[in-house]
Amino acid sequence: MPELPEVETIVQGLKTTLSQQKIEQVRIYDSKLAKMLAGKQITGKRIVNIRRRGKYIIFELNEGLNLIVHLRMSGRLLYQQNERKPLRWVRAVIKLDNGLLVFQDRRRLGVMELSRSDDLNCRLGVEPLSPEFDSDYLGQKLAAGKRPIKVFLMDQAIIAGIGNIYAQEILFAAGIHPRRQALSLGDNEIERLGEAIRNVLRLAIRHQGTTVSDFQNADGTEGNFQNLLKIYGREKEPCLICQTPIKRIKQQGRTTYFCEQCQK
Ligand SMILES: [Zn+2]
Incomplete structure (x- = not known):
């Protein structure tokens, strides 16, 4: 399971390419994920920032929305400039104005949800690389x-x-x-x-x-x-x-x- 260093690496990798991109389309291929995102509309929103909190990846969208991803056992977020031949185990594809973000997850345990406030702070302790951790x-x-x-x-x-x-x-x-x-x-x-x-x-x-x-x-x-x-x-x-x-x-x-x- 990805831990802090792996999630941080993913966030750093996505940050420069995805920041300020607009979500043009969300395609979901998995009923569990469809349920998590049910009724939530993120098409048309812009990615303002991407950051890590614990093992979570947070996509900050405009209008105060957060798309939160936890990769759990086998989840991967892959960025592709162009649509390539289909990968296996794809649970969702987010089409951006300049590329695609593919959520691939062999064991289907990863989580993708939307939240308005940063309620992760209530669930999680301090960040071990922050000044609060002494x-x-x-x-x-x-x-x-x-x-x-x-x-x-x-x-x-x-x-x-x-x-x-x-x-x-x-x-x-x-x-x-x-x-x-x-x-x-x-x-x-x-x-x-x-x-x-x-x-x-x-x-x-x-x-x-x-x-x-x-x-x-x-x-x-x-x-x-x-x-x-x-x-x-x-x-x-x-x-x-x-x-x-x-x-x-x-x-x-x-x-x-x-x-x-x-x-x-
Ligand atoms: Zn020893």
Whole structure:
């Protein structure tokens, strides 16, 4: 599933090409999506800005409307200058004055909805790369957290944008065991965790995200942070720091990789 760095990469890719373009036609090929957009008219609206909030892509349209997209497991937004031969798994095509935005989604779990106000802010916690995210905020939230730290990091209502892959990379970078209770972290560990969150996410954005299965940028290119993953998917391989074989456990049904020597 695309996480913050992948969604940021998509937004940056779409921003320059799509800003100020007018929506000329919306074609929907999927009943679930048709239901989400039922009765909402976006034809004729202009895209004023495109931005990211957590793992959501927000198309700000004129007249205060927001078209919000969440790609979930396998969604892709692809920009095409000209209509090409039909792709598979297309759920919607938005025809703009200069090109097409294709929503392709193999597993049909992605979401596309319209909202008038920015109600995402009520659902989502702080942005980890914003000034609001500091040790005070992190420390205060951790102190109230009885869940394992990995589960805590993936809670979108606390920090927006971190998912299964980056939570593991962050904990390895911070040297913290994924099963540690959130409230058990000391001041130094909180400091280290905050730094790891910022560093890992920034580095992943610089490398245009991670492509492990479905992620593609809006122009069809893939990310390359998968070559820099230090812990994710490396079961039984030697830890890059201490050479101990990397372990794999399950947490809330999701796989977690970690090094029992380096992560305490
Ligand atoms: Zn190690």
